[in-house]
Amino acid sequence: MTQKIIKPLRKRMSLTAELIEQLRSQILSGELAPGDKLPTEQELVNSADVSRTVVREAVAALKADGLVITRQGVGAFVAENAGQDSFRIRPEELATLEEIINVLELRMAVEIEMAGAAAQRRTQSHIDDMHAALETFDNCIAEGVDASGADFQLHNAIAAAADNPQFVRFLNFLGSHLIPPHDLLMKYDIGQPGTSESDRQASLLQEVQLEHKAMVQAIEAGDPQAARKAARRHLANSVERHRKAFHMRQQLATS
Amino acid sequence: MTQKIIKPLRKRMSLTAELIEQLRSQILSGELAPGDKLPTEQELVNSADVSRTVVREAVAALKADGLVITRQGVGAFVAENAGQDSFRIRPEELATLEEIINVLELRMAVEIEMAGAAAQRRTQSHIDDMHAALETFDNCIAEGVDASGADFQLHNAIAAAADNPQFVRFLNFLGSHLIPPHDLLMKYDIGQPGTSESDRQASLLQEVQLEHKAMVQAIEAGDPQAARKAARRHLANSVERHRKAFHMRQQLATS
DNA sequence: GAAATATATCTTGTCAGATATATGATGACA
DNA sequence: TGTCATCATATATCTGACAAGATATATTTC
Numbered sequence: 320m321t322q323k324i325i326k327p328l329r330k331r332m333s334l335t336a337e338l339i340e341q342l343r344s345q346i347l348s349g350e351l352a353p354g355d356k357l358p359t360e361q362e363l364v365n366s367a368d369v370s371r372t373v374v375r376e377a378v379a380a381l382k383a384d385g386l387v388i389t390r391q392g393v394g395a396f397v398a399e400n401a402g403q404d405s406f407r408i409r410p411e412e413l414a415t416l417e418e419i420i421n422v423l424e425l426r427m428a429v430e431i432e433m434a435g436a437a438a439q440r441r442t443q444s445h446i447d448d449m450h451a452a453l454e455t456f457d458n459c460i461a462e463g464v465d466a467s468g469a470d471f472q473l474h475n476a477i478a479a480a481a482d483n484p485q486f487v488r489f490l491n492f493l494g495s496h497l498i499p500p501h502d503l504l505m506k507y508d509i510g511q512p513g514t515s516e517s518d519r520q521a522s523l524l525q526e527v528q529l530e531h532k533a534m535v536q537a538i539e540a541g542d543p544q545a546a547r548k549a550a551r552r553h554l555a556n557s558v559e560r561h562r563k564a565f566h567m568r569q570q571l572a573t574s
Numbered sequence: 575m576t577q578k579i580i581k582p583l584r585k586r587m588s589l590t591a592e593l594i595e596q597l598r599s600q601i602l603s604g605e606l607a608p609g610d611k612l613p614t615e616q617e618l619v620n621s622a623d624v625s626r627t628v629v630r631e632a633v634a635a636l637k638a639d640g641l642v643i644t645r646q647g648v649g650a651f652v653a654e655n656a657g658q659d660s661f662r663i664r665p666e667e668l669a670t671l672e673e674i675i676n677v678l679e680l681r682m683a684v685e686i687e688m689a690g691a692a693a694q695r696r697t698q699s700h701i702d703d704m705h706a707a708l709e710t711f712d713n714c715i716a717e718g719v720d721a722s723g724a725d726f727q728l729h730n731a732i733a734a735a736a737d738n739p740q741f742v743r744f745l746n747f748l749g750s751h752l753i754p755p756h757d758l759l760m761k762y763d764i765g766q767p768g769t770s771e772s773d774r775q776a777s778l779l780q781e782v783q784l785e786h787k788a789m790v791q792a793i794e795a796g797d798p799q800a801a802r803k804a805a806r807r808h809l810a811n812s813v814e815r816h817r818k819a820f821h822m823r824q825q826l827a828t829s
Numbered sequence: 830g831a832a833a834t835a836t837a838t839c840t841t842g843t844c845a846g847a848t849a850t851a852t853g854a855t856g857a858c859a
Numbered sequence: 860t861g862t863c864a865t866c867a868t869a870t871a872t873c874t875g876a877c878a879a880g881a882t883a884t885a886t887t888t889c
Contacts, residue, residue, distance in 0.1 A: 333842070335634065359869060370844040372630065375871090379590065379631040380638030391870045392852035405662035406747040407640075408740075421740040424691065425684065428741075432683030485663075485676040486683075492661040588871070614840065625873045630842090646841045647880035 334369050338377040341367075346386050346397050357387060357395040408496050416565050419497070423561055426493045427554045429486055434534060434550035435543035437480035445480035449535045452476055456531065460524045473531060480538065497561075530556065589624050593632040596622075601641050601652050612642060612650040663751050671820050674752070678816060681748045682809045684741055689789055689805035690798035692735035700735035704790045707731055711786065715779050728786060735793065752816075785811065 345351045358366065363374045378395055381387045385404030389395040398404075413419050437445070452473035459466035478487045530553035537545035587595070600606045613621065618629045633650055636642045640659030644650040653659070668674050692700070707728035714721035733742045785808035792800035 335842085339638065361869085372627070372843060372845095375627070376631055376634035376842095378870095379634045383594065383635030383638045389870065390852075391850065392868070394869060400750055403747055403750040405660040406744055407660035421738045424687065424738055425740045425744060428683045428687030429680065432679065432686065436679065483676045483679055485680045489661055489680060492658055495655050495658045590871085616840085627872060627874090631871095633841095644841065645881085647839075647882080649840065 334367075334373045335376045335380070338363070338367055338369065338373060339380050342377060342381060343384075343386065346381075346401055351397050353397050353399045353401050355397045357397070359394060408493075410496070413496065416562065419561065419565060420558065422493065422497065423558050426490065426497070427551075427558065429489055429493075430554055431547050431550045433481040433483070433486045433490070434477060434538065434546040436483060436486070437477045438538045438541055438543040438546035440482045441480040441538055441541070445476060446535075446539050448476035448479070449473060449538070453528070453531060453535060456524075456528055460521060460528065463521070466524060470527075473535075477534070477538065527553075527556070589622075589628045590631045590635070593618070593622055593624065593628060594635050597632060597636055598639075598641065601636075601656055606652050608652050608654045608656050610652045612652065614649060663748075668751065671817065674816065674820060675813065677748065677752065678813050681745065681752070682806075682813065684744055684748075685809055686802050686805045688736040688738070688741045688745070689732060689793065689801040691738060691741070692732045693793045693796055693798040693801035695737045696735040696793055696796070700731055701790075701794050703731035703734070704728060704793070708783070708786060708790060711779075711783055715776060715783065718776070721779060725782075728790075732789070732793065782808075782811070 342351075342357070351357065357363075357378070360371055360374050360378070363369075363377075364371050367374070378387065378389065382389060382395075386398055386401045387395050388398050408422060413422065452469055452475075455472060456466050456469035459469050478490065481487075530549065533549040534546060534553060537549050597606075597612070606612065612618075612633070615626055615629050615633075618624075618632075619626050622629070633642065633644065637644060637650075641653055641656045642650050643653050663677065668677065707724055707730075710727060711721050711724035714724050733745065736742075785804065788804040789801060789808060792804050
């Protein structure tokens with residue numbers, strides 16, 4: 320079962336990608352400050368020992384990223400607000416647990432405030448949706464099937480009640496970069512009914528569901544402060560689950 | 575004073591930029607769905623009537639944007655999570671007050687949580703920085719000069735204490751898209767000493783400073799809950815100032 | 830006939846050389 | 860001194876070619 324782990328095998332990036340990476344890091348590190356002139360295409364061709372095509376594609380990519388601007392006949396320059404044009408998280412920036420938790424804190428901040436806003440703006444229709452999601456979650460626990468769908472459903476109902484599309488957009492963005500801890504925890508536990516592992520998992524879900532109900536109750540009552548408090552507790556536990564999942568994954572990778 | 579406004583004057587974009595624009599809109603509109611294969615370079619060359627250089631640079635830009643991926647010998651494809659790779663706010667999305675407030679709420683969420691984190695993680699050095707910023711702010715009020723620099727200084731000290739670079743990155747990103755209300759309010763009021771306007775402005779700054787001191791006090795005391803509460807009050811007022819500034823700008827624009 | 834192998838062909842990746850165009854500096858000239 | 864033509868330089872674009880990966884097709888081999 321100790322399957323041979325293939326070595327890192329950093330598959331050779333394309334020349335263009337390599338050049339992009341070099342230039343980007345020089346810009347982000349401040350080695351090339353905003354306003355500085357990049358080497359001319361010819362100089363880059365010589366120093367990187369690649370063709371002009373590669374250089375031009377790399378510069379075009381950085382230009383699309385908003386990191387540099389070019390002026391015909393003059394040269395290429397580091398943009399004044401380099402990198403502030405868009406907020407992005409690169410997968411390679413999520414290598415350590417600390418980095419992941421930093422992003423989770425960001426998500427937590429927004430989710431908490433979203434719960435508060437939902438408490439102030441929810442309509443009856445939103446509340447109905449939340450209750451439906453809670454019920455689905457309950458059923459999933461009882462039947463021992465994956466409940467992440469119901470979790471998502473509840474999340475969406477709250478997001479809709481908050482009535483701020485920027486919240487939704489940002490959380491969707493973050494969500495696409497974070498591995499939901501459910502995926503890791505549930506995959507290995509569900510499907511073994513009767514085992515103590517499965518029982519433990521069920522009770523954990525029960526706990527999660529209690530957190531959910533506290534949130535919905537506060538939102539329904541129109542109490543933003545209580546909603547934020549409930550959301551904070553729920554999310555703090557979620558971070559904890561992420562932490563465990565990360566360690567689990569590390570163990571699997573090194574065993 | 576009604577300076578002649580120059581007409582749009584659509585400066586001719588580069589061929590590459592035009593091609594990027596076309597492809598991007600086709601992707602974002604869903605005309606080219608995730609997983610779809612883009613036309614081959616040769617087809618693009620023919621249909622757009624440009625050289626392969628232009629096509630390759632355009633594709634390289636989209637690749638950098640995370641909208642497409644290419645596989646040598648196979649083709650270029652629309653990325654699965656096209657557009658979810660980065661979070662960006664286009665200036666044209668901040669036209670109405672409602673849209674601005676949505677973004678401000680996002681910022682508020684992060685700033686509040688950042689204040690809470692700062693209360694948990696601050697060191698003496700951070701506290702010293704905050705006090706220095708407060709003092710500078712006091713001096714600015716006394717001398718009647720622009721205090722936005724001191725405001726920024728305090729903000730940075732808190733951000734540093736929170737010890738989460740993602741907070742800083744995200745707030746910097748948002749900050750570059752939002753016009754600080756100080757700029758609008760102070761510009762027109764400062765510099766007219768003795769007037770009632772100036773007096774009112776000074777008392778407003780005094781109020782702001784009181785909010786600042788409450789935040790720093792809570793952070794210094796290591797009380798996250800109090801820090802968040804103080805930050806919330808401060809930021810809620812800040813949103814209010816934004817609201818006023820927006821109306822002021824609208825008035826100026828239509829007068 | 831089926832499987833393994835070789836080939837053809839299509840696509841992207843890279844290279845080299847050339848022309849076109851925008852910009853800034855230089856120097857002639859009034 | 861100020862204006863303008865000229866020139867050098869750098870990016871923008873075009874063209875043609877070859878390399879390398881991927882896939883379909885033909886060929887060989889058993």
